[in-house]
Amino acid sequence: MSLISLEDNRENWQDETLLQKERWLPRAKRACMFVRPGEHVLDLGCGYQLPRQFLEPACTYTPCDISQRTPDTIVCDLNKGEFPEGQFDTALVLGVWEYTPNIDFILDRLRQQVKKGRLLLLHDQ
Structure with missing residues (x-):
């Protein structure tokens, strides 16, 4: 599988106005309802x-x-094939998909590093 590399977005995401913190609070709260204590x-x-x-x-x-x-x-750039090391009980991937064409890469890594049956993927704009 080859990765598609987009223009480096690091500088763009330094702009705090892009994150719209208050808008995403309800989504974060909903996602955490599915996380078990101690995970x-x-x-x-x-x-x-x-x-x-x-x-x-x-x-x-x-x-x-x-x-x-x-x-x-x-710090990692998913569009350049970077991914955090480790094993996880649950993964939250909230509002990421629209910024990366490398969905197959991300899903493959999540399948390898997250316990079976414990992946939570949410997306809404």
Whole structure:
């Protein structure tokens, strides 16, 4: 499989106005309703890390994005075939699909790194 590389979007995503934090809070809250206490959660395309506030304290949260907004964010560009290392109980992929043509690559990596049956993919604009 070959990856399609788009123009580097890192600089674009430094623009905080693109993230519309308040608009995405309900989506993050809905997604976290399906996360079990104590799970290791990968938030792929985490942005402001909105789901973190809705997770049980016993959860381990791994944020990943193209831009580093907090020191614990794993920086990777999915369009260049970068993906965070590790094994996860659940993955949240919220509002990512419209920004990458590499959906097959992402799904393959999620299948390898997320426990069977525990993948949560949500998309709404």
